[in-house]
Amino acid sequence: MSGYPISLSALSVSAGKSLPHGLTELxxxxxxxxxxxxxxxxxxxxxxLNKSIGSTPTVYPAHLRASSPINNDQLGSSISISGxxxxxxxxxxxxxxxxxxxxxxxxxxxxxxxxxRAILIASDATASDYFGKSVSISGxxxxxxxxxxxxxxKSRxxxxxxxKKDTSGTGWTQHAKLVxxxxxxxxxxxxSVSISGxDVxxxxTGxxxxxxxxxxxxxVFTRSGSYWSQQAKLVxxxAAFADSFGExxxxxxxxxxxxxxxxxxxxxxxxSAGSxxVFTRYGSGWSQQAKLVxxxxxxxxxxxxSVSISGxxxxxxxxxxxxxxxTxxxxxxxxARSGSSWSQxxxxxxxxxxxxxxxxxxxxxxxxxxxxxxxTGVTINNQSGxxxxxxxARSGSSWPQQTKLISPxxxxxxxxxxxxxxxxxxxxASATREVVNSVRxxxxxxxxxxxxxxxxSNLTG
Numbered sequence: 001m002s003g004y005p006i007s008l009s010a011l012s013v014s015a016g017k018s019l020p021h022g023l024t025e026l027x028x029x030x031x032x033x034x035x036x037x038x039x040x041x042x043x044x045x046x047x048x049l050n051k052s053i054g055s056t057p058t059v060y061p062a063h064l065r066a067s068s069p070i071n072n073d074q075l076g077s078s079i080s081i082s083g084x085x086x087x088x089x090x091x092x093x094x095x096x097x098x099x100x101x102x103x104x105x106x107x108x109x110x111x112x113x114x115x116x117r118a119i120l121i122a123s124d125a126t127a128s129d130y131f132g133k134s135v136s137i138s139g140x141x142x143x144x145x146x147x148x149x150x151x152x153x154k155s156r157x158x159x160x161x162x163x164k165k166d167t168s169g170t171g172w173t174q175h176a177k178l179v180x181x182x183x184x185x186x187x188x189x190x191x192s193v194s195i196s197g198x199d200v201x202x203x204x205t206g207x208x209x210x211x212x213x214x215x216x217x218x219x220v221f222t223r224s225g226s227y228w229s230q231q232a233k234l235v236x237x238x239a240a241f242a243d244s245f246g247e248x249x250x251x252x253x254x255x256x257x258x259x260x261x262x263x264x265x266x267x268x269x270x271x272s273a274g275s276x277x278v279f280t281r282y283g284s285g286w287s288q289q290a291k292l293v294x295x296x297x298x299x300x301x302x303x304x305x306s307v308s309i310s311g312x313x314x315x316x317x318x319x320x321x322x323x324x325x326x327t328x329x330x331x332x333x334x335x336a337r338s339g340s341s342w343s344q345x346x347x348x349x350x351x352x353x354x355x356x357x358x359x360x361x362x363x364x365x366x367x368x369x370x371x372x373x374x375x376t377g378v379t380i381n382n383q384s385g386x387x388x389x390x391x392x393a394r395s396g397s398s399w400p401q402q403t404k405l406i407s408p409x410x411x412x413x414x415x416x417x418x419x420x421x422x423x424x425x426x427x428x429a430s431a432t433r434e435v436v437n438s439v440r441x442x443x444x445x446x447x448x449x450x451x452x453x454x455x456x457s458n459l460t461g
Contacts, residue, residue, distance in 0.1 A: 062113065062114055062445065062446045062447075063114075063443060063445060064086060064088060064105075064107050064114055064116075064428070064443060064444040064445065064446060065436045065441065065442075065443040065444075066090070066105060066116065066436070066441055066442075067116050069436040069437050069439055069441025069442070069443075070093065070094070070439065070441055071439040071440050071441060072092055072440060072441075073090040073092050073093040073094075073103070073441050073442060074090055074091060074092045074432040074433065074441075074442045075088050075089075075090040075093075075105060075430070075432070075441055075442035075443060075444065076088050076089070076090075076418055076419060076430025076431060076432045076434075076442045076443060076444045077089045077090060077091040077092070077132055077133055077418070077419065077430075077432055077442070078091075078132065078133060078134045078135040078145075078419045078430075079135065079419040079420065079421050079428050079429070079430040079444050080135050080136045080137045080142075080421045080428075081137065081421045081422070081423045081426060081427070081428045081446070082137040082138050082139060082423050083139070083423065083424075084108055084109040085106060085107065085108055085109070085117075085137055085142075085165075086106075086107045086109075086114070086137070086421075086428050086444065086446065087104055087105065087106055087107075087120075087135045087136075087137045087142050087144075088104065088105045088107070088132075088135070088430060088442075088444045089102070089103075089104045089131075089132030089133060089134065089135040089144060089145075090102065090103045090104065090105065090132045090442065091130040091131065091132040091133040092130075093132065095121045095125055096121075096125065098125055098126055098127045098129075099127045099128065100127060100128050100129070100130060100148075101121070101122070101125040101126060101127055101128070101129045101131060102121075102122075102125070102129055102130050102131030102132040102133070102146060103119055103120060103121050103131065103132055104119070104120040104131065104132045104135055104142075104144045105118070105119055105120070106118040106119075106120065106142070106172055107444075108170075109446075114446060117170060117171075117172070118170075118171060118172045120142070120144060120161075120163055120172060120174075122144075122146060122149075122159075122161050122174070122177075123161075123174050123177070124177075126149070126150070128148045129146040129148045129149045129150075129159075130146055130147050130148040130149075131144055131145075131146035131149070131161070132144055132145075132146075133145050133146065133147050133148075133190065133191060134147075134160075134190060134191060134192045134193040134203075135193065136193050136194045136195040136200070137195065138195040138196055138197060139197070140164055140165040141162060141163070141164055141165075141175070141195060141223075142162070142163045142164075142172065142195070143160055143161065143162050143163075143178075143193045143194075143195045143200050143202075144160065144161050144163065144193070145158070145159075145160045145189075145190030145191060145192065145193040145202065146158065146159050146160065146161065146190050147188040147189065147190040147191040148188075149190065151177075151179045151183055152179075152183070154183055154184060154185045154187075155185045155186065156185060156186050156187070156188060156206070157179070157180070157183040157184060157185055157186070157187045157189060158179075158180075158183075158187055158188050158189030158190040158191065158204060159177055159178065159179050159189065159190055160177075160178040160179075160189065160190040160193055160200070160202045161174055161176070161177050161178070162174070162175040162176040162177075162178065162200070162228060163175055175226070175228075176227075176228045178200070178202060178219075178221055178228060178230075180202075180204060180207070180217075180219050180230070180233070181219075181230050181233070182233070184207070184208070186206045187204045187206045187207045187217075188204055188205050188206040189202055189203075189204035189207070189219070190202055190203075190204075191203050191204065191205055191246065191247070192246060192247060192248050192249045193249065194249050194250045194251045194256075195251070196251045196252050196253060197253070198222055198223040198224075199220060199221070199222050199223075199231075199251055199253075200220070200221045200222075200228075200251070201218055201219065201220050201221075201234075201249045201250070201251040201256050201258075202218065202219045202221070202249070203216070203217075203218045203245075203246030203247060203248065203249045203258065204216060204217050204218065204219065204246050205244040205245065205246045205247050207246070209235040209239050210235075210239060212239050212240055212241050212243075213241055213242065214241065214242045214243070214244060215235070215236070215239040215240055215241060215242070215243045215245060216235075216236075216239070216243055216244050216245030216246040216247070216260060217233055217234060217235050217245065217246055218233075218234045218235075218245070218246045218249050218256070218258045219232070219233050219234070220232045220233075220234065220251070220256065220281075220286060231284060231286070232284075232285065232286040234256070234258060234277075234279050234286055234288075236258075236260060236263070236275075236277050236288070236291070237277075237288050237291070238291070240263070240264070242262055243260045243262055243263040243264075244260055244261055244262040244263075245258055245259075245260035245263070245277070246258055246259075246260075247259050247260065247261050247262075247304060247305065248261075248276075248304060248305060248306045248307040248317075249307065250307050250308045250309045250314075251309070252309045252310050252311070254280055254281040255278065255279070255280050255281075255289075255309055256278070256279045256280075256281075256286070256309065257276055257277065257278050257279075257292075257307045257308075257309045257314050257316075258276065258277050258279070258307070259274070259275075259276045259303075259304030259305060259306065259307040259316065260274065260275050260276065260277065260304050261274040261302040261303065261304040261305045262274065262302075263275040263304065265291075265293045265297060266293075266297060270297055270298060270299040271299045271300065272299060272300050272301070272302060273293070273294070273297040273298055273299055273300070273301050273303060274293075274294075274297075274301055274302050274303030274304040274305070274318060275291055275292060275293045275303060275304055276291075276292045276293075276303070276304045276307050276314070276316045277290070277291050277292070278290040278291075278292065278309075278314065278342055280340075289340060289342070290341070290342045292314070292316060292333075292335055292342060292344075294316075294318060294321070294331075294333050294344070294347070295333075295344050295347070296347070298321070298322070300320055301318045301320055301321045301322075301331075302318055302319055302320040302321075303316055303317075303318035303321070303333070304316060304317075304318075305317050305318065305319045305320075305360065305361060306319075306332075306360065306361060306362045306363045306374075307363065308363050308364045308365045308371075309365070310365050310366050310367040311367030312336060312337040312338075312367070313334060313335070313336060313337070313365050313367060314334070314335045314337075314342070314365065315332055315333070315334050315335075315348075315363045315364070315365040315371050315373075316332065316333050316335070316363070317330070317331075317332045317359075317360030317361060317362065317363040317373065318330065318331050318332065318333065318360050319358040319359065319360040319361040320358070321360065323347075323349045323353060324349075324353070326353055326354060326355045326357075327355045327356065328355060328356050328357070328358055328377070329349065329350070329353040329354060329355055329356070329357045329358075329359060330349075330350075330353075330357055330358045330359030330360040330361065330375060330377075331347055331348060331349050331359065331360055332347075332348040332349075332359065332360040332363050332371070332373045333346070333347050333348070334346050334348065334365070334371065334399055345397060345399075346397070346398060346399050348371070348373060348390075348392055348399060348401075350373075350375060350378075350388075350390055350401070350404075351390075351401050351404075352404070354378070354379070356377045357375045357377040357378050358375060358376055358377040359373055359374075359375035359377075359378075359390070360373055360374075360375070361374050361375065361376055361417070361418070362374035362417065362418065362419050362420045363420065364420050364421050364422040364427070365422070366422045366423070366424070368424070369393060369394035370391060370392070370393055370394070370402075370422060370427075370449075371391070371392045371394075371399060371422075372389055372390065372391050372392075372405075372420045372421075372422050372427050372429070373389065373390050373392070373417075373420070374387070374388075374389045374416075374417030374418060374419065374420045374429060375387065375388050375389065375390065375417050376415040376416065376417050376418050378417070380406050380407075380410040381410060383410055383411055383412040383414075384412050384413070385412055385413045385414065385415060386406070386407070386410040386411060386412060386413075386414050386416060387406075387407075387410075387414055387415045387416030387417040387418070387431060388404055388405060388406050388416060388417055389404075389405040389406075389416065389417040389420055389427075389429040390403070390404055390405070391403040391404075391405065391427065391456060393454075402454060402456075403455065403456050405417075405427075405429060405445075405447055405456065407431055407434060407443075407445060409431075409434055409435070409443075411434070411435060413433050414431040414432075414433050414434045414435075415431055415432050415433050416429060416430070416431035416434070416445075417429055417430075417431075418430050418431065418432045419432075419444075425448055425449040426446055426447065426448050426449070427446070427447050427456070428444055428445065428446045428447075429444065429445055429447075430442065430443070430444040430445070431443055431444070431445070
């Protein structure tokens with residue numbers, strides 16, 4: 001070969017890593033000296049001369065954004081992925097000039113890219129509904145929460161809307177509007193949502209069970225044919241004032257988890273240390289199976305800010321936890337189920353954690369052995385609040401960090417990692433204030449796991 005000499009010794013790979021199969025897999029690789037290879041375009045051997053690949057490579061994503069981005073819509077207020085489809089909420093969008101009525105965007109994956117397929121707007125959209133504050137998608141159905149909606153003139157009682165993919169496969173239509181059977185003003189029903197098959201769960205942090213103001217509740221709805229009906233109202237066995245039960249929700253088959261980040265566990269109580277509650281279904285009824293708290297709980301941790309459940313695993317975020325004395329660096333906790341019991345398996349923190357990262361503000365977990373955690377406060381290349389997301393892979397009873405994800409457009413205050421979701425070999429993370437076409441409209445980014453199972457990239461979207 002003429003030109004630049006190539007030596008295998010010029011590129012080193014840390015323990016436990018293997019060389020990629022081809023040069024294209026080296027796009028967006030992070031090096032131990034803090035630099036990285038090009039995220040796109042030509043890959044040259046010189047880019048890797050005398051470089052060492054870090055133990056947690058940084059990779060760059062495919063880009064999801066509105067076809068006509070608008071400043072402060074905050075596309076990516078919430079995000080969810082299922083198969084070839086992703087949904088992104090934009091709670092501050094102004095459809096029909098109705099301020100903050102909100103919208104949601106459906107994207108579909110083609111063989112080479114992701115395209116915007118539909119913009120969802122509530123049939124009865126009004127100002128300050130915040131439709132898109134929460135979203136979730138499963139198969140042909142999606143749910144969008146609107147915590148500021150005023151059903152039956154009950155101010156901010158909240159609502160959630162079900163959309164179904166058309167038989168053409170290109171359109172989505174509103175299928176149902178869900179409200180709580182006991183709706184009341186300031187319930188904020190729809191602040192969190194999750195869908196799994198024929199079931200959905202909706203959180204309502206402002207609900208007042210048993211007269212306990214803002215103790216919170218969550219509601220399970222199930223589909224029979226084309227009809228959705230409320231199956232259960234879930235409340236914590238120890239519901240108390242301002243627990244905010246329902247701040248986060250997740251459902252998977254016959255199990256659901258609900259976060260209560262302002263709950264005060266312990267004796268004496270630890271103010272806003274937070275907790276999460278697991279419920280299971282028996283027939284058509286639901287009952288509380290476990291109350292989860294962190295093994296090292298402390299006041300103000302906000303454990304339960306985010307939750308996710310898949311198979312026999314749950315993950316709970318505690319974005320204000322102080323690992324290593326680093327204020328609000330954040331943490332996430334994974335619990336495993338054995339029979340009817342749940343036990344903490346591991347506490348996750350970022351390998352490069354720093355004060356104010358708020359790691360754990362969003363979480364997602366897959367039964368295939370992967371977890372993703374968002375950290376909107378992370379500084380990237382001196383850009384504060386650019387944000388990041390971290391992927392962890394299960395190995396026996398441990399969950400080592402595998403990859404740190406960042407946006408190639410990382411800028412100050414983008415808040416990448418504001419919302420995260422995982423499905424199979426793809427994850428998606430949003431940056432609610434990312435600049436798109438010169439405006440802070442927000443965006444989302446999709447990553448795909450490589451066939452070797454240890455790296456993530458956007459080679460096929």
